[in-house]
Structure formats: C-alpha cells, structure tokens
Amino acid sequence: MSLGSDDKKAFSCSVFRPFVFALEGIVSSIKKEKNLKIHLVIAAGVIIAGITFSLSAIEWVAVIIAIGGMLALELVNTAIERAVDLVTDEFHPLAKHAKDAAAGAVLIYAVMSAIIGLIVFVPKFLNLL
Numbered sequence: 001m002s003l004g005s006d007d008k009k010a011f012s013c014s015v016f017r018p019f020v021f022a023l024e025g026i027v028s029s030i031k032k033e034k035n036l037k038i039h040l041v042i043a044a045g046v047i048i049a050g051i052t053f054s055l056s057a058i059e060w061v062a063v064i065i066a067i068g069g070m071l072a073l074e075l076v077n078t079a080i081e082r083a084v085d086l087v088t089d090e091f092h093p094l095a096k097h098a099k100d101a102a103a104g105a106v107l108i109y110a111v112m113s114a115i116i117g118l119i120v121f122v123p124k125f126l127n128l129l
Contacts, residue, residue, distance in 0.1 A: 029078050035106075036074050043067045046117060053124040062120060066113035073109050077102040 029036050050063055080102040084095045 025079075026075065029075055033074070033078050036071070036078070039070055039074055043071065049121060049124075053121070055120065059120050062116050066116045070106075070109055070113050073106050077106045 030040065046063060046067060050060060055063065081099055084098050088095055
C-alpha cells in the first residue's frame with residue numbers, strides 16, 4: 001500500500017510541524033531572553049577554546065552535554081516563567097516558588113557546567129605555561 005500525494009503531504013506536515021514550533025520557541029527565546037544570549041556567547045567561547053585546544057572525543061562529549069543541557073534548561077526556565085506570568089499578574093507564593101525553583105535548577109546546572117569547564121580547560125591552559 002502506497003501513500004497518495006495528499007497523504008504524503010499530510011504526513012510531511014505532521015512530521016515537520018513540531019520541529020517548526022520548536023525552532024520558533026528557540027528563536028523567540030533567544031530574541032527575548034538576556035540570559036540565553038549570555039549562555040550562547042559563553043558557549044561560542046567554549047567551542048572556540050575547544051577547537052583551539054583540540055579537545056579529545058570524551059572532552060567534547062562533556063562540553064557538548066554541558067552546553068546543550070545549559071541551553072535546554074534555560075529554555076525550560078523561560079517556559080516556566082512565561083506560564084506562571086500567564087496565570088497570574090499578582091504576587092503569589094506558589095508562583096514565586098515555581099520561578100525560584102526553575103532559576104535554582106539553572107544555577108545548579110551552570111555551576112556544574114563551570115566545573116566541567118574547569119576540569120577540561122585548566123590543564124590545557126597550564127600546559128601553555
């Protein structure tokens with residue numbers, strides 16, 4: 001059984017539509033979120049440093065996980081903040097807790113990413129001395 005032209009078009013749209021929505025969310029967040037821009041600049045610097053120091057495969061894996069996780073978590077934090085803002089304009093302790101907890105998760109991952117960066121890059125810098 002083969003798909004007709006209309007079936008193929010519908011399948012193609014249904015497969016790619018979530019990717020389009022995801023990209024719209026990423027682009028929108030980059031435009032609106034200062035912290036995400038900061039993380040992207042830092043990520044670019046880390047990638048340039050990784051290329052400069054010819055990181056090993058395992059070092060690249062650690063760096064990519066740190067960068068990807070940081071960016072993904074920042075997007076989740078943004079989504080939580082927006083959802084909370086949509087629900088209420090007034091102060092509410094639960095809204096504050098949701099936002100603070102999401103920000104705390106970002107902070108924990110940022111510290112972990114920085115530690116990974118130190119483990120990977122400090123020996124490389126010391127070898128230059």
